[in-house]
Amino acid sequence: MNGVKKNTVAPMFQLNNITKSFGGGFSLSPLSLVIQKGETVALVGPSGSGKTTLLNIMANIIRPDSGQVIIDGVPAQKLRPGRELSRRVGMVHQQFDLVDQLPVIHNVLAGRLGEWGLGRSLLSLFIPQDKHLAVHALERVGLSAKIYQRTAYLSGGEQQRVALARLLVQRPAAILADEPVSSLDPARAEDLLRMLVGFAREDEQTLVASLHSVDYARRYFSRLIALRDGAVYFDLPVSAVDDGTLARLYDLGEDANGEAICQNP
Amino acid sequence: MRVHQQVADLAPHSTGSIVIKGCIWQRLNVVRVSILMMVLLVTASWIFLFTLEGASLSGYFSAKNLYHAKELLGNMLGLGAETPAFLDMTSWHKALALTYETMQMSVLAIGFAGIGMLITVLPAARTVADGSLTLTSTWYGWLVFGTVRFLYILSRAVPELVWAMIIVFMFKPGILPGAIALGLHNFGILGKLCAEVVEDLDWRPVRSLRSSGASWWQMLFYGVLPTVTPKFLTYLLYRWEVIIRTTIIVGFVGAGGLGQQFKLSMSWLHYTEITLLLICYFLLVVLADATSGLLRRFVQ
Amino acid sequence: MARQFVKTHDRAILTVILVAAFAWSLSAVPWDSTVIHAGGKAAILQMLKAMVRPDLSPETLKLALVSSWRTLAYAVAGMSLAIAIALVFGVLAAGILVTGRGRLAVMGFFRGVLGFMRAIHELVWAWLFVAATGLSPLTAVFALAIPYGGTLGRILADMLNDVPPEPIRALRASGAGKLQLLFYGYLPMAMADMTSYIMYRLECAIRSATIMSFVGLGGLGYQIHLSLQDLHYNQVWTFIFFLTALVMLVDLWSNQLRRGLVP
Secondary structure, X not given: OOOOOOOOOOOOEEEEEEEEEOOOOOXXXXXXXXXXXXXXXXXXXXXXXXXXXXXXXXXXXXOOOEEEEEEOOEEHHHOXXXXXXXXXXXXXXXXXXXOOOOEHHHHHHHHHOOOOOHHHHHHHHHOOOOHHHHHHHHHHOOOXXXXXXXXXXXXXXXXXXXXXXXXXXXXXXXXXXXXXXXXOOHHHHHHHHHHHHHHHHHOOOEEEEEOXXXXXXXXXXXXXXXXXXXXXXXXXXXXXXXXXXXXXXXXXXXXXXXXXXXXXX | OHHHHHHHHHOOOOOOHHXXXXXXXXXXXXXXXXXXXXXXXXXXXXXXXXXXXXXXXXXXXXXXXXXXXXXXXXXXXXXXXXXXXXXXXXXXXXXXXXXXXXXXXHHHHHHHHHHHHHHXXXXXXXXXXXXXXXXXOOHHHHHHHHHHHHHHHHHHHOOHHHHHHHHOOOEOOOHHHHHHHHHHHHHHHHHHHHHHHXXXXXXXXXXXXXXXXXXXXXXXXXXXXXXXXXXXXXXXXXXXXXXXXXXXXXXXXXXXXXXXXXXXXXXXXXXHHHHHHHHHHHHHHHHHHHHXXXXXXXXX | OHHHHHHXXXXXXXXXXXXXXXXXXXXXXXXXXXXXXXXXXXXXXXXXXXXXXXXXXXXXXXHHHHHHHHHHHHHHXXXXXXXXXXXXXXXXXXXXXXXXXXXXXXXXXXXXXXXXXXXXXXXXXXXXXXXXXXXXXXXXXXXXXXXHHHHHHHHHHHHXXXXXXXXXXXXXXXXXOHHHHHHHHHHHHHHHHHHHHHHHHHHHHHHHHHHHHHHOOOOHHHHHHHHHHOOOHHHHHHHHHHXXXXXXXXXXXXXXXXXXHXX
C-alpha cells in the first residue's frame, strides 16, 4: 500500500549483522532485519531479550559494536542528531520522558525544535509558535482542554498522550515506541495503542513498538518480530503466529537454546 | 552513580548480591568509625575547654555574674531610664529607616550571589563536565569544573563576617560592602546546592528532546532550565531568609544597616536602643520569613 | 483569562518580581567613586596577589594548626551542648510525650522557645552574654549552643512528627510506654536524617566559632582579624586556607557518613 510513494526503493530500516554487548554479558548476537515503509511492527520477547537495545540502535541513540544500520537509505553514522534525524525517526519511551515543569503546549511544540532556530524556540516559550500544530495534535489525542496545564499534573495516560502529540507535531517518517503502554492500566493501554497505530496508518508512518503483551501485538500490528537472548526468534506476519510458537518463546525452563523457528528475510 | 543507573537500565541481569553485601559491611564500618571519632572529638574538646582554656562552671554561674546579668536585663528593659528608646518616636523613625536599608542590603546580597551562581553553575555540575548530560567531555570542562568548585568551597568556608572584615578595607562603610560580603559567602552555598540540583536532573527528558531534533541550547532552555528553575528559586528564597538574619552581623564591622547601629549603641551603652534595634531585627526576620513563604508557595 | 496567564507564567512572574527587587536594591547604592576607599583598589590588588602566595613559614603554620584546633574544639563543644538541648526541647516540641488536652499547649510553648532561641544570631547572643557576664570560654559555647539547639530542636521535632505511624502503632499495640516508644520507635527512625543534618550544622558551627573572635575568642577568626589589622595579607590567606581545609574535611566526612547511613 505504501509502494506508490515517491522514494519507494529504500526500506525504512535495514540492519545488517549488527552486534552489541554490554559489560554484564548481555548482548545482541549478529542480527539482520529489514522493515519497509508503512509497516506496523511489534517487537516481543521476554525481558532482557534485547528489545530496548534494538530500538535504541534503530533510533541512532546507541551505535552497534559491528554491523551496518541504514535508516531511510542513509547509513546511520552519517545522520547527525538534529533535524536530519528527527525528520526520519521519533521515539516514545516507557517513562514518557516529558519535561514535567513545562506546560503541555511547550512539551508538544518541542517536536518542532528540530525545525526552529534558537531564537524562535525561545520566543515560543512566551508566545507559542506554530500553535495551530499543537492545538490540532492535542485535539487528535483528545487533550485539548489541558493545553496550558503543567505536565507534571497530568495522569500517566494523559502524559503518554502528550508524548504522542509531540510525535504528531514532529511528524517523523518512523515512530519507535519502547514499551509505550507498560505503565498504563489495560483500558488506557488499549486506547493508546489504538491511537498510536491509527495515527501511524493515517499519516503513512512506519511504526515499530516493543510490547510486553503478545495479545496487544497480535491485535493491533501487522508483523511480529520476536527476540530471545539477543537474536531473532521468529519474524512473521501476524496471521502466521500461533499460540504454540508464542508459548515456546516465553517458555524459559526447557528449550533454553531454542533455535529460530522461522527466519523471514 | 548515573553511569550505574544507565547500565542497570540496559542490563537487568547484573549480579548484584556480592556488591550489596560489600556495601553493608562498608556502611557499618563508616558509621561505627564516625561514632567513635565523634565521641573522641567531643571528649577532647570539653577537656581542652576545661583545662587549657580554663573554663569553670562555678566561676561562670556565680552570684556576681547573676547580678550583672540582671542589671543588663534591667537596663535593656529601660528600668530607671528617662525615656526608653523603644518608646520614643524619633528613635523608632531612625530604627525603621535602618531596617529598610538592611532589607535593601539583603536583596542586593542575594542578587549578587544569585548572578554569580547562575553564571558558574552549569560548568560546576559533574554531569556536565563528564559529558553524561551533554554528551561532550573536554579537558577544559574539567578544569573549569575544578576551579569553580574550589571557589565555591573557599567562599562558603569563610564566614560572612570575615569577608566583611576584608571588604571594609576596600569599600567605604555602607550597605555595598555588607552586600558584597554576604553575597560572596552565599555564592558558595548557592553554587553548591544548585550544582547538585543540576547533577540530580533526570536526563531522560533532556535526551528525549534531543531525539526531537533539539540543539544544545534548545535542550538547555526546554529541558534543563524549566526543570531546575523551581528548585533554584526555592534555594534563593531560603538563602535570602538566612541573609536577613545575618545582615546584623556584617553591620558589626561597619557594613551598614541595623548591625552597625547595634554596635555603636553597644559601645555607648545605650541599652534601650539595643532593645529597640533587636525588636526591629526581629520584625524584619518575621517579615522576611512570611514574604519568602508566600513567594515559595507561588512557585509550587 | 488573567488567572490562566498567571498560572502558566507563575515562575516567569516571580522572576520578574525578583529582578525588580534587585533593581530597587541597586538604586540604594550611590554608584560613584565615593563607595570605594582612596587606597581601595590598591588594597584589592594586594589582597589578590597575596592569595597565590600565602605565608607558609613554620611559625605561621604552627599557629594556624593550633588555631584550627581551637576553633574546631569550640564548634564541637557547642554542637554537643546544642544536641543535648535539641533532644530535650525537640522531643517536647514534637508533643509525643504528652497526650490529651495539654498536648497542643506544650507543643506550642516549646516550639515558641525554640523559635526564640534561633531567631537571634549566635554572635548577638555572644554579645549579650559578654555584656552580662564577661568573656569566658563558656560564653562562646553557650552563645553557639543556644541558636544551634533551637534550629536542631525544631528540625528534630519536625522529623519526629514525620515518622511513619505504622511502626509506632505496632509498638504501642505490643504494650510500649511513651518513653519506650521514644527510644525504640521515634528516635531510631529519625536517627539517619538527624545525623546528616547534624553533620551539616557542624560545618556551620565551625564558621560560627570562627566569628566568635569578635567577642574576643581565640582561634582562626581571631588570627585573621589580627593579620588584617597588621596588613599581613599573606598570613590572612594562610588562615583562610586552613579554615577552608577544615570545612572541606567535615564536608568529606559528612558525605561519607551520609552514604553509609542511606541504604
